[in-house]
Amino acid sequence: GAVVSQHPSRVICKSGTSVKIECRSLDFQATTMFWYRQFPKQSLMLMATSNEGSKATYEQGVEKDKFLINHASLTLSTLTVTSAHPEDSSFYICSADRGQGITEAFFGQGTRLTVV
Amino acid sequence: GQNIDQPTEMTATEGAIVQINCTYQTSGFNGLFWYQQHAGEAPTFLSYNVLDGLEEKGRFSSFLSRSKGYSYLLLKELQMKDSASYLCAVVDSNYQLIWGAGTKLIIKP
Secondary structure: OOOEEEEOOEEEEOOOOOEEEEEEEOOOOOOEEEEEEEOOOOOOEEEEEEEOOOOOEEOOOOOOOOEEEEEEEOOEEEEEEOOOOHHHOEEEEEEEEOOOOOOOOEEOOOEEEEEO | OOEEEOOOEEEEEOOOOEEEEEEEEOOOOOOEEEEEEOOOOOOEEEEEEOOOEEEEEOOEEEEEEOOOOEEEEEEOOOOHHHOEEEEEEEEOOOOOEEEOOOEEEEEEO
């Protein structure tokens, strides 16, 4: 199956700093990547849809200036949490699709962010 | 609004069978996915249904009734490693995935 690699898997940072999370599709070109956030015991919450070469589409309530998304190539999307605060601590997951009709979402391993 | 309902938690015994239900009301329907998610990990794909009926894949089967807005995931010969959350997700008319809150399945010896 297709492989999506997300890095880092865990990160601890201080309040006020920024953290970058990378999402790479290793064996296919991902025209669209998705960024999710998941709180404990809750489902995935879509934050934004990232299309290669264009601006990301953010879901309502998600601050685009705080969660910067860059989809620089067909195999890489990055999410930068800027000026992180403890309430940003969460599990962030990216997924990608091949852009060939409806297919399963291929997920990265997820990133556990803890802001102290 | 769009809504997907799943039980919050279920408990079953090792070796037994369990059925996890999912009902949905969405703007359009272009398929339904079931994913398994172990704690602290990303979801992994289990099944995809777009036509009515039962799809069997080893110990796991998934059923869909579009007229009833209903699906279930059937797990047979339960193993301890099946303890996880099971997420139901529907593809709506905009081809976006709408996620249920997940069902936490606890397997007891």
